[in-house]
Amino acid sequence: MSPRYIDDATREAREEEMMQAALNIIARDGVSGLTIDKVVTLVPYSKGTVYNTFSCKEDLLTALCNRSVTRLSDIFFRAASFDGNSREKMLAIGIGYMLHSQLNPTEFMMVISAKTPSVTEKSSQKRQEEHKELETQLLGKLLGIISEGLATGDLNLAPHLSPAQVAFSLWAMSFGTIALLQENVERCGVRQQMSLENELLNHANLVLDGHQWKPYTPDHDWHASVQRMKETVFAKEVEALESQWTELA
Amino acid sequence: MSPRYIDDATREAREEEMMQAALNIIARDGVSGLTIDKVVTLVPYSKGTVYNTFSCKEDLLTALCNRSVTRLSDIFFRAASFDGNSREKMLAIGIGYMLHSQLNPTEFMMVISAKTPSVTEKSSQKRQEEHKELETQLLGKLLGIISEGLATGDLNLAPHLSPAQVAFSLWAMSFGTIALLQENVERCGVRQQMSLENELLNHANLVLDGHQWKPYTPDHDWHASVQRMKETVFAKEVEALESQWTELA
DNA sequence: TTTATTGTTGACGTAACGTCATTTAAAACT
DNA sequence: AGTTTTAAATGACGTTACGTCAACAATAAA
Numbered sequence: 001m002s003p004r005y006i007d008d009a010t011r012e013a014r015e016e017e018m019m020q021a022a023l024n025i026i027a028r029d030g031v032s033g034l035t036i037d038k039v040v041t042l043v044p045y046s047k048g049t050v051y052n053t054f055s056c057k058e059d060l061l062t063a064l065c066n067r068s069v070t071r072l073s074d075i076f077f078r079a080a081s082f083d084g085n086s087r088e089k090m091l092a093i094g095i096g097y098m099l100h101s102q103l104n105p106t107e108f109m110m111v112i113s114a115k116t117p118s119v120t121e122k123s124s125q126k127r128q129e130e131h132k133e134l135e136t137q138l139l140g141k142l143l144g145i146i147s148e149g150l151a152t153g154d155l156n157l158a159p160h161l162s163p164a165q166v167a168f169s170l171w172a173m174s175f176g177t178i179a180l181l182q183e184n185v186e187r188c189g190v191r192q193q194m195s196l197e198n199e200l201l202n203h204a205n206l207v208l209d210g211h212q213w214k215p216y217t218p219d220h221d222w223h224a225s226v227q228r229m230k231e232t233v234f235a236k237e238v239e240a241l242e243s244q245w246t247e248l249a
Numbered sequence: 250m251s252p253r254y255i256d257d258a259t260r261e262a263r264e265e266e267m268m269q270a271a272l273n274i275i276a277r278d279g280v281s282g283l284t285i286d287k288v289v290t291l292v293p294y295s296k297g298t299v300y301n302t303f304s305c306k307e308d309l310l311t312a313l314c315n316r317s318v319t320r321l322s323d324i325f326f327r328a329a330s331f332d333g334n335s336r337e338k339m340l341a342i343g344i345g346y347m348l349h350s351q352l353n354p355t356e357f358m359m360v361i362s363a364k365t366p367s368v369t370e371k372s373s374q375k376r377q378e379e380h381k382e383l384e385t386q387l388l389g390k391l392l393g394i395i396s397e398g399l400a401t402g403d404l405n406l407a408p409h410l411s412p413a414q415v416a417f418s419l420w421a422m423s424f425g426t427i428a429l430l431q432e433n434v435e436r437c438g439v440r441q442q443m444s445l446e447n448e449l450l451n452h453a454n455l456v457l458d459g460h461q462w463k464p465y466t467p468d469h470d471w472h473a474s475v476q477r478m479k480e481t482v483f484a485k486e487v488e489a490l491e492s493q494w495t496e497l498a
Numbered sequence: 499t500t501t502a503t504t505g506t507t508g509a510c511g512t513a514a515c516g517t518c519a520t521t522t523a524a525a526a527c528t
Numbered sequence: 529a530g531t532t533t534t535a536a537a538t539g540a541c542g543t544t545a546c547g548t549c550a551a552c553a554a555t556a557a558a
Contacts, residue, residue, distance in 0.1 A: 004504060004555035032307070032367035037545060046507045051547065058281070106366070113365045115428070117358050118281035161451065168429075169452050176425020179364070180417075202410065203418050203456075210455030254524085254535070286514060295538045300516065 015053055018043055019064055026106055031113060036060070058122040062131060065114035068107035069134040075100050076141040078233040086149035087213045088225050093142060094174045094204045095229055098196060099237040101178050103244070112179060142167035155213045166211055173203050201226060264302055267292055268313055275355055280362060285309070307371035311380060314363035317356035318383040324349050325390040327482040335398035336462045337474050342391060343423045343453045344478055347445060348486040350427050352493070361428060391416035404462045415460055422452050450475060 021042040025034050036057055040047045054060040079092035101108035113119055120128065146163045149155030157163065181196045205217045230238045270291040274283050285306055289296045303309040328341035350357035362368055369377065395412045398404030406412065430445045454466045479487045 004553095006505070030366055030370040032370045035545060036547085047509095047547085048507055048549090049505080052505080056547075057545095109366050112361060113367065116362045116365060117279055117355070118362065121279040121281045165448065165451065168448065169455060172425035172429050172448075172452060173422050173456075174425070175429060176421035176423070179428070180421050180424060199414065199417065199421075202414065203421060206418060206459030207422075207452075207455050210459045284514060285516085296516085297518085297538055298536080301536080305516080306514095 011053075014045065014049075015063070018045075018050060018053060019060070019067060022060055022064060023106075031061075031106070031110065034061075055124045056122050058119045059124045059127055061110060061119055062114050062123040062127045064107065065110045066127065066131050066134055068104060068111060069131070069138065071104075072097070072100050073134070073137060073141070075234075075237070076138060079229075080141055080145055082229055082233050084225065084228070085215070086145060086152055086154045087208055087215065087220075088229075089145045090142070090149070090170065090208060090213070091201075091204050091222065091225060092229050092233065093145065094170060094200055095197075095226055096234060096237075097174050098178055098200050099230075099234055099241065101182060102196070103237055103240055105182060108178065108182060139164070139167050139171070142170065149213060154215075155211065158211070161211075169207055169211070170204065173207050174200065177203050197226070260302075263294065263298075264312070267294075267299060267302060268309070268316060271309055271313060272355070280310075280355070280359065283310075304373045305371050307368045308373045308376055310359060310368055311363050311372040311376045313356065314359045315376065315380050315383055317353060317360060318380070318387065320353075321346070321349050322383070322386060322390070324483075324486070325387060328478075329390055329394055331478055331482050333474065333477075334464070335394055335401055335403045336457055336464065336469075337478075338394045338397070339391070339419065339457060339462070340450075340453050340471065340474060341478050341482065342394070343419060343449055344446075344475055345483060345486075346423050347427055347449050348479075348483055348490065350431060351445070352486055352489055354431060357427065357431060388413070388416050388420070391419065398462060403464075404460065407460070410460075418456055418460070419453065422456050423449065426452050446475070 018039055021039050022034060024042065025038050029038075034057065036047070036050060036054075039060075040050055043050065054063060075096040076093055079096040080089055082089050082092045084092075114123070114131065143163055146155065146166055150157065150163075155166075157166070177200050178196065181199060201222060205222060209217050267288055270288050271283060273291065274287050278287075283306065285296070285299060285303075288309070289299055292299065303312060324345040325342055328345040329338055331338050331341045333341075363372070363380065392412055395404065395415055399406065399412075404415075406415070426449050427445065430448060450471060454471060458466050
């Protein structure tokens with residue numbers, strides 16, 4: 001008296017299959033062009049099964065967002081393994097975040113979309129908790145680097161700030177900078193000429209100097225550090241970005 | 250041989266009427282619950298007329314966003330008129346931005362929504378240009394304060410930074426901080442205990458110290474400045490926020 | 499083989515979208 | 529006053545997407 005069970009592996013494989021289909025649709029029709037019906041036609045499962053996996057379109061979007069954050073986790077891991085001082089590692093987090101967002105603009109914007117009321121209002125509880133969990137993991141990576149900075153004496157925590165606040169400051173700054181510069185790549189405006197990489201470096205230096213995290217901006221060639229990151233831990237991302245560029249040309 | 254024309258005043262009044270209806274719907278059903286059909290029933294105009302005013306739901310959202318930014322403009326104006334030194338005025342911009350976002354969380358999130366691909370992909374060209382224009386106006390207010398700081402000698406521009414970059418750094422930081430803290434007001438997580446006002450003040454000080462904008466953080470009681478702002482130029486907003494609070498209790 | 503239970507299916511009712519042929523009415527001209 | 533002209537308003541309609549659910553399929557224990 002027992003039914004057939006589906007094992008977790010195939011269930012996840014199916015989930016991945018649907019998400020990939022969704023990404024293809026988004027790449028072609030944009031986020032607004034994503035519909036469950038289109039996913040159903042691209043996938044060897046019925047509407048019922050798709051709805052059994054994702055409670056609604058918004059839930060699917062949140063899942064895609066979580067998938068993206070998971071990948072970001074790997075980038076942060078590599079950032080933390082950069083061969084350099086603690087401040088360079090912290091900067092590497094920001095640069096990695098930027099590279100990831102440039103490489104997957106859709107996915108980055110989806111993280112914004114996923115924080116939007118129209119999505120959170122409808123997405124499933126389970127997947128939203130998963131999202132929170134993933135963000136906590138990311139912050140954990142930052143906290144590790146902060147501990148290292150404290151241990152080596154590069155960073156002296158201001159009395160009114162906790163490590164979590166230091167982590168959050170860099171995150172908020174990176175997020176804001178990327179979010180605001182991401183859009184208008186080719187639209188003109190006050191921010192038109194600013195290069196994302198430059199601004200991010202400037203802002204990160206402002207914040208890290210503010211935290212008195214040594215070495216200070218004038219005492220170090222930060223552009224060289226960024227260059228080295230791009231050649232080592234983020235070589236993969238840089239190459240992918242460049243091949244994306246030549247593809248367009 | 251001429252038809253009836255509608256003058257701009259009534260046209261705008263009608264637009265406002267529809268937007269107000271939309272805000273009521275959003276307040277009740279959330280952003281995802283907004284539909285053009287609902288707007289039509291709440292308004293003494295037909296579907297055709299509504300679609301004649303807003304090309305689609307996303308266009309309406311962008312319009313609501315622009316309306317919000319216009320109001321923000323007034324707040325920035327008052328921030329710039331704060332009786333204090335240039336750095337206090339700059340801080341006032343950030344605090345005003347925060348108060349505005351707390352007072353109108355829906356509208357703030359709509360600004361995020363409006364930057365989301367699913368909206369920009371469908372919104373009308375005209376309204377998106379209007380949005381860009383409004384943002385430029387806001388940045389202009391910041392640039393005015395920066396000029397003042399340069400004139401009084403409080404601010405010494407780093408050689409590699411332009412005034413626009415200084416303005417942008419504060420904006421990105423404020424936006425990122427508010428956006429990330431806005432959501433989880435009652436959700437638990439790493440950031441749960443952080444108060445938005447405190448974090449914003451911390452981050453603003455980090456950035457402004459980074460720009461070497463005098464007086465430096467240790468040389469001034471910034472909490473007192475914030476208090477004074479809330480009692481003078483932002484008294485209106487603080488009162489509204491407090492009455493909102495007692496309403497809930 | 500039977501049975502209990504999970505998993506799958508796609509047709510269907512509902513709802514929102516966006517359009518467009520038709521109607522309305524103000525102003526200009528006679 | 530009547531006619532004409534044409535912007536503006538209307539709402540019915542075709543289309544598309546949503547999300548559900550009754551029926552069916554498949555599996556493994558009894």
